[in-house]
Amino acid sequence: MDERHYINRAIEVALDNVKSNHGGPFGAIVVKDEKIIGIGKNQVTSQNDPTAHAEIQAIRAACEYLKDFQLQDCDIYTSCEPCPMCLGAIYWARPRAVYYAYTKDEAAMAGFDDHFIYEQIALPIEKRSIKMKQLSPQNVNSPFTAWKSSNSKISY
Numbered sequence: 509m510d511e512r513h514y515i516n517r518a519i520e521v522a523l524d525n526v527k528s529n530h531g532g533p534f535g536a537i538v539v540k541d542e543k544i545i546g547i548g549k550n551q552v553t554s555q556n557d558p559t560a561h562a563e564i565q566a567i568r569a570a571c572e573y574l575k576d577f578q579l580q581d582c583d584i585y586t587s588c589e590p591c592p593m594c595l596g597a598i599y600w601a602r603p604r605a606v607y608y609a610y611t612k613d614e615a616a617m618a619g620f621d622d623h624f625i626y627e628q629i630a631l632p633i634e635k636r637s638i639k640m641k642q643l644s645p646q647n648v649n650s651p652f653t654a655w656k657s658s659n660s661k662i663s664y
Contacts, residue, residue, distance in 0.1 A: 511607055518537050521549050522549065536585065538566050538585075540570075545569070545570045545574065546567065546572075549562050559593065562586060562587065578602045580604075588611070
């Protein structure tokens with residue numbers, strides 16, 4: 509099957525999601541060796557979970573299928589250009605490629621504007637709209653020190 513088949517499948521997932529009122533107009537699939545191994549649809553409102561974006565859901569399903577935390581030799585097809593959160597998850601999952609149908613500008617015209625997140629990320633911490641403050645721990649062992657000395661860690 510070719511790329512068009514998979515991108516059309518991601519769009520079908522998004523359309524079905526809108527028709528069933530389970531969330532936003534987004535769908536994603538993960539493909540490995542020409543087989544769909546993960547399907548995700550936006551379920552932010554139906555699950556009351558701001559992280560339940562289509563790409564995240566598809567990555568979770570594919571990783572569960574593979575019994576692995578990375579998507580080596582996999583491709584992600586998504587109905588829309590990924591948001592900043594999904595981009596982060598995609599980079600952590602390390603797929604081979606991402607293909608998307610619609611742009612973030614087209615999503616913004618439908619009311620899904622994540623431009624403010626890109627702006628917030630670029631700002632110094634003290635200028636962000638959500639307060640972020642480092643609290644220095646005292647008399648506590650660092651989890652990073654424990655990690656570096658662990659014999660059972662799995663790097664990622």
